[in-house]
Structure formats: structure tokens, C-alpha cells
Amino acid sequence: MMDLYPFWLSFKLAFITTVILFFITLPIAWSISQSSSRLKPFFEALFSLPIVLPPSVIGFYMLIFLSKNSAFGSFFADLNIDLAFSFTGIVIASLIYSFPFMLQPLQSGFESLNKNMIEASFVAKKSSWTTLIKVALPNIKPSLISAIVITFAHTVGEFGVVLMVGGSIPHETRVASVAIYDLVEQMEYHQAHIYSALMLFFSFLVLLLVYISNKRFKLL
């Protein structure tokens, strides 16, 4: 019987990461898009780092950050929560790793909006927050869908960071991508084949969904 638990863990991790990242990045993407500050490029570069950094670098720093020796890790350790090599730990690592994949489509969606439309809302005495929720967000549906779907898919496909921060603990941190790595190491190619094919199918499905929805919204 094939163990599908790694897939369940991958999807659970991706779902939690996507939901949390949506709420974290929404106000950040909006603020950056509205900003004309000289510090804007600094923050844009900082937030894009996870795209260019090797997963091992992120994984290494995350391990240090989550370990009991750091202030953050020891705070949780006092609450009897171990972050390194735990599901909570890989959620935190995923939030960092997938951050730009949610942020950038939202930001470029906001930046592509007609500036006057946003200003018309301000003229009508609406706050920046009301304008974001009632005017800006409903008008960037293709970007919003791209951001959500790509973040979800990117987290499902995450490997290096999860392996470094979470290891490969069955039913805890052994997500699908790590399971495939383990299977190949153990030379269980048949099983690795099935897992890989499932991942391939899922990835294609996700991208198809993005392109179909983008096309649909462009036609509206």
C-alpha cells in the first residue's frame, strides 16, 4: 500500500503557508506599491532575497534562528515547543522561502492599477485600508490568483529548506519532495517514480489553472 502521507503533509504545509502569507504580504505589497520612498528599492531587494539565495543558505540561517540558542527559538522552547525538526519549524521556514512568490504578483498587480482609480477612492474620503479592500484588491484578480496558486505550488515543491530545517521525520516533516529524495537514496525507484509522477501531474495542473484563470479574467 502506497504511503500518501507525505503528500498530505506537503499540501497541509502549502495551505497553511499560503493563508498566512496572504495576510502578511497583502498590506506590505499595498504599501510598497503606493510608496515613493527612497528606501523602496532596499525593501524590494530584501524581500526578493529568497528567490536568489540557495535553499541551503536559507535553511542554514533558519536552523540557527529556530534553534534553542536563539532568542526566538528559546522563547518557544520555554513554552515546550521545539521549532527545529518540527512541522511548526518548516511552516516558519516556508513563510520565509515562499514570501516573494506571494508578494511580487500582488505588488505588480497593485502597481498596474490605474493610479487615478485609487486616487478617486481617496477623494471620496476612503482610507488607504478601505481602498485596498474595496477597490484595489477586487481589481487585481488575475494577480491575486497567480500569487495564491504559485505560492501554494512553490511550497509543495519545496525541498532544500524543508530538508535542512525539518529533516525527514515521517508524519512530521517528511513532505513529498523529501520522501522522493529518501526513496531514490534507498534505490526504491518504482515508488520514487510514482511519487514523482504525482508531483509532475500536480505541478502541471496548477500552472494550467493559473493560465486558464488569467485568460478568463482578461476576457472579462
Added chain:
Amino acid sequence: MMFIDIKKDLGQFTLKIETKIEEGSVIALMGESGAGKSTLLRVLAGLEESKGTIKFQDSVWLDDLKSLPVQKRDIGFVFQDFALFENMSIKEHLSFVSRDKKLANELLKEFKLEEISDLYPRELSGGQKQRVAICRALVTKPKLLLMDEPFSALDRKLRFDIQNFLKEFLVKNSITTVMVTHDKVDLFRLADRVIEIKDGSIVLDKLKRELVERDSKISAEVLGVEGEFVELLAGGKIFSIKREKIDKKVLKVGDLIELSFDI
């Protein structure tokens, strides 16, 4: 009274405007493209930064210490590109900006949008969009109404009807208005005062009646007669006026007529 004394560097020249505007008056802002008209509107709205002072009635909108945010200035703004909310129907546009349903319904009726009020911007023509943009600005009964080419997409008949309604509405609610226009007919139908800007500075500032006295008559060529409207060519511009405004009983294409500016 509104006091304006602003200065803004626009690269090629400096926008430098110093004037007073009486409460409830309608100012037509004229000038060539790139003269700084739209920037002035945006500065008055608080959508663009500038140096100087703006005072409206008892409140200071801009001085050396602060710039009142656009949300606190109590203005209406008709954008040149309409700037409608793509996700909202016409009805939703008005309910989003104001809770006054009675006024919203009245405006929808006056602007002939009542029957299409459930449609979204993508389903509207340019003229319909422009009417929605004007309605959205009026429904809040702002203290200051700023309009950037507000009638450019409207056909003759509608333009007349809307201008008539607007005239009454602005007077009734004592709304101070600054409108950018290139159209002399719009100017003479709505404005009390004309300000012309060139390279960021005021080059002409006159009450309409002073202009009418100066230029009381113009010569115009009849280009066509369509129902109750006559299309004319004067001063290199084509415009329309109501047939009843012309004394001459028989009008033919090519006729030259004398026309008062105050039409």
C-alpha cells in the same frame, strides 16, 4: 473664500499660482496642453505635493508645516480618464462614495443613467463613463469641485442638458468649482471667471462679463443644421449651439453669422 499661493517645480517651468477664488464661483481654467492646468487641479486636491499655502474657508489645506490629506479636503474630482472603479456598477459607485440614496437616484435620473445603473464600466461608452464620473463627484456635495475636461466625451444634446443641471446644482449647493476646459462654449455656459495659464503662470484672469464686453461678438461660419442644433466654425474651432440662440430665420451651410459670446 479660497486662497491659493503655490509653487511647484515641473522641470521645464515652475507652476506658480497666486489667486483668490470666491466661494460658490465657477472658474474655467484654460491654456495649452502641458501648461500646468491638470497639475494645479491635483495640487488643489492634495494629490500632488507642492510648496506654498492653500486655505479654504476657515481651514488651512497647505502651509509650510502641513498638507491636509486628500480625504480631509471635502472635494469632488472628475478625472480626465474618468477613473471609474472597474469592479463596481454605476449604482455601486454612488453608494460607495455617499449614503445619500435620494440624491444618488436624482443624479442617476438627471444624467440619464437610471436604466443602466446596474452596468459596469467595461460595458459603458465613453460618454456614459464621463457622466458616471461627474455623478460620483457631485453625490458627495463637495465644497470644492475639480473637473478635468468634464464634458469632452458627451454629445451636444447631453452636454447642454447636463450643463444646465450642473449650473443649478452648483449654485444651489454653493459649490466652488475649478474646471479645466479647452471648449469656449463650456466656458461661457458655466464659468463666472476665466483663468488662463501659460508655462505655469497666470496670463489672463478675467470675469466672464469682462470678456464678453471685450469680445462681445464673434464671426462664425455655419457648417450644418441638425434638428435644434447648429454646428459652427469660429476661431478655428467647431462647436454647436441651440438654433433658438441665432436670430437669423433661414440658415444655410456656408452662411456667416455674428454671434454673442454670452450664449
